[in-house]
Amino acid sequence: MGADNIRVAISGATGRMGRQLIQSLLLKSNCYKSVVFTAAITNSNSKFIGSDVGRLIDGRSVGIVIHDSIEDIYKDFDILIDFSSSQATLNYLKSCNMYNKNMVIGTTGFTEEEFVFIKKTSQKIGIVFSPNFSIMVNVMLKLLEKATSIIGGMSDIKIIELHHRNKKDIPSGTALKIRQSILSVLFGSDNKKVRNMFSKMNNDYDIDIHSMRAGGFVGEHNVLFANDGESLEVIHRGFDRSIFASGAIYSALWLGVLKVGLFDMVNVLGLDEI
Known part of the structure; x- marks a missing residue:
């Protein structure tokens, strides 16, 4: 060796x-x-x-x-x-x-x-x-930071995550990290409104996380930005561990x-x- x-x-x-x-x-x-x-x-x-x-x-x-x-x-x-x-x-x-x-x-x-x-x-x-070691998920986080800085203040923001039926933690660590990143852009990382990534609920700003557990899905995270006239979705799908x-x-x-x-x-x- x-x-x-x-x-x-x-x-x-x-x-x-x-x-x-x-x-x-x-x-x-x-x-x-x-x-x-x-x-x-x-x-x-x-x-x-x-x-x-x-x-x-x-x-x-x-x-x-x-x-x-x-x-x-x-x-x-x-x-x-x-x-x-x-x-x-x-x-x-x-x-x-x-x-x-x-x-x-x-x-x-x-x-x-x-x-x-x-x-x-x-x-x-x-x-x-890291809650997620996928290279593309971490690039997604950077894209979401940029998108949030431009349209976050004018949008409803929702997170949807889907994993296999045996995954125990709900929401996923990645979904919590996504929410933390978005809130940090909206309010500043030191603002009291930004709850830490381990909090299951957020009462200071309405970014709901919708979790589903079914079948053998490796992992999917979908972030939705929506207003009255249009919407934007940023999605990552993992096909293999x-x-x-x-x-x-x-x-x-x-x-x-x-x-x-x-x-x-x-x-x-x-x-x-x-």
Whole structure:
């Protein structure tokens, strides 16, 4: 293994995104060939504990055993990519803080207090935190900021989001981030009317979020601007979870082992410079 390679562990390895990340890493796309998949973690109740991760993908052995604790594998990785559950993420975060390991967090459903803990931990380790690692979703956020600055004040604004039937958090973290971005443009990021992205309801300004859970939809977000004479819709549709895996792996490459602080996909993609 080369000196510049980054060793990555996956937490939530047996979930939808965990399996997608493992598959993407094993395929070794040239765009992240310097990332080496070295460890996997899942919850302690999983039937896959002690199994080879290849069992999750195509049955072939790849020589990486699934564990249920970072303590078992902390010497085997540099960065943890986490798509698990909010409580599991916080536990993994404590361990990464202890062992000085950077994290890429794609888990959603945190409370404001839990996010404060994530932010505090980022004073010691590097964290890329994003409710959505799709490159196009994050470009969409920049487009929405521009659209809001032009027509937001003259429009009713609604957000509609659709995900698979098993997604637990409602609204989605991406929908909450979209609303936060729009409100920041309308009122300024420091204005008291701008509720944080973890608030489920907003009473200061009427941007409703309509959530649907059905079938196997990967994810769709539709933002509607409407007035009496016309309307504009900005829509993103995800067709495959590989888009999130690619963004998370790219974020791990960008973060590396030396960066310290709290970052998001805007930082990773350089969109803050636009």
